[in-house]
Amino acid sequence: MKTDTAARVKKHREALRAAGLRPVQIWVPDIRRPGFAKECRRQSRKLRNDPNEKRFLKWLEKVSAVDDWKFCLDAPPFRQVFELQLARPQT
Numbered sequence: 001m002k003t004d005t006a007a008r009v010k011k012h013r014e015a016l017r018a019a020g021l022r023p024v025q026i027w028v029p030d031i032r033r034p035g036f037a038k039e040c041r042r043q044s045r046k047l048r049n050d051p052n053e054k055r056f057l058k059w060l061e062k063v064s065a066v067d068d069w070k071f072c073l074d075a076p077p078f079r080q081v082f083e084l085q086l087a088r089p090q091t
Contacts, residue, residue: 013023029036047053 016023
């Protein structure tokens with residue numbers, strides 16, 4: 001016999017699937033792991049003067065459409081709404 005919690009989770013997942021959604025699992029680097037920050041710095045330094053990296057970042061800025069993004073951090077201590085307004089050069 002399923003627990004009440006398992007039944008609620010199943011019902012919730014079925015509702016999401018009925019709405020056309022599907023679950024996706026992703027694995028991301030563990031930023032708490034010892035040495036993570038050091039490795040980030042190492043990789044960043046390798047790219048510091050790389051012309052391909054600079055070209056890629058310029059392209060990424062050009063194709064990013066974030067002018068009207070708004071986000072809310074609704075967990076303590078961030079109970080306020082922030083508006084992201086990026087200054088973009090006029091072309």
